Amino acid sequence: AQKVTQAQTEISVVEKEDVTLDCVYETRDTTYYLFWYKQPPSGELVFLIRRNSFDEQNEISGRYSWNFQKSTSSFNFTITASQVVDSAVYFCALSDTKTSYDKVIFGPGTSLSVIP
Amino acid sequence: DARVTQTPRHKVTEMGQEVTMRCQPILGHNTVFWYRQTMMQGLELLAYFRNRAPLDDSGMPKDRFSAEMPDATLATLKIQPSEPRDSAVYFCASGLVLLAGGPAKTQYFGPGTRLLVL
Numbered sequence: 001a002q003k004v005t006q007a008q009t010e011i012s013v014v015e016k017e018d019v020t021l022d023c024v025y026e027t028r029d030t031t032y033y034l035f036w037y038k039q040p041p042s043g044e045l046v047f048l049i050r051r052n053s054f055d056e057q058n059e060i061s062g063r064y065s066w067n068f069q070k071s072t073s074s075f076n077f078t079i080t081a082s083q084v085v086d087s088a089v090y091f092c093a094l095s096d097t098k099t100s101y102d103k104v105i106f107g108p109g110t111s112l113s114v115i116p
Numbered sequence: 117d118a119r120v121t122q123t124p125r126h127k128v129t130e131m132g133q134e135v136t137m138r139c140q141p142i143l144g145h146n147t148v149f150w151y152r153q154t155m156m157q158g159l160e161l162l163a164y165f166r167n168r169a170p171l172d173d174s175g176m177p178k179d180r181f182s183a184e185m186p187d188a189t190l191a192t193l194k195i196q197p198s199e200p201r202d203s204a205v206y207f208c209a210s211g212l213v214l215l216a217g218g219p220a221k222t223q224y225f226g227p228g229t230r231l232l233v234l
Contacts, residue, residue, distance in 0.1 A: 042227075043205065043227065043228050044228065045207065045225035047222050047225075050222050091159065102147065102149070102172070102213075103161055103172070104161070104223060106158060106159040107158075108158050109158065
C-alpha cells in the first residue's frame with residue numbers, strides 16, 4: 001500500500017538554525033513521484049518540488065535542499081539558515097502508477113515554527 | 117502569475133443548507149481536483165476531472181456531495197444537505213497532463229474554501 005510518513009509532528013527552531021524535515025514513503029511501484037508542499041498560516045498550499053523515482057540527484061534551491069534516498073525510501077527536506085517566514089506546515093506527498101499518478105497521497109504534515 | 121481561484125473563501129451555514137463551492141482552474145490545465153482538509157483526516161482527495169470528465173469520485177460521500185465541471189473554466193462542489201461533520205477546508209487544484217496515463221506535472225492549489233456548518 002502507498003503511504004507517506006512524517007514522524008515529526010511539530011518542530012521549533014531558532015531563526016538562522018538549519019532544520020531537516022523527514023519524509024519516509026512506501027510504495028511497491030518502481031516509478032513514482034515525490035512532492036513537497038508548504039502551507040503557511042494563510043492556508044494556501046504552495047508547491048515546492050517534484051521528483052521522480054529515477055532521479056536521485058539531490059536538489060538545492062536557495063536555502064532549500066532535498067535529499068532523496070531510494071535505499072531508505074526517504075525524501076528529506078532541509079532548510080538552511082531558517083527564517084520566520086519559513087514557519088508553516090510542510091507536507092510530503094507521493095503518487096505512483098498503482099493509484100494512478102493523479103492520486104497524490106499526502107503525509108500528515110510537519111508544523112515548523114521558526115522563533116525570532 | 118496564473119493561479120487557481122476559489123469562491124467563496126469562507127462560508128458559514130446551518131445544517132441542512134445547500135453549499136456550493138466554485139473553482140476556476142489555471143487556464144490550459146486539463147485536470148481539476150477537489151480535496152478536503154481536516155485536522156483528523158488531513159488532506160483527502162474527494163474527486164477529480166480530466167478534460168471536464170469525472171475520473172474518480174470515490175473519496176466523496178455520494179449521498180450528499182456532487183462535483184461537476186460545467187465548462188473548462190469552472191468546477192463546482194456541492195453539498196446538499198450539509199452537516200456539521202462537513203466542516204473543513206476544501207481545496208481545488210489543477211494540473212496539466214500531457215500524456216494519457218501520465219502524471220500531471222504538478223498540482224497547483226487554490227486558496228481553499230473554509231466551510232463551517234453549524
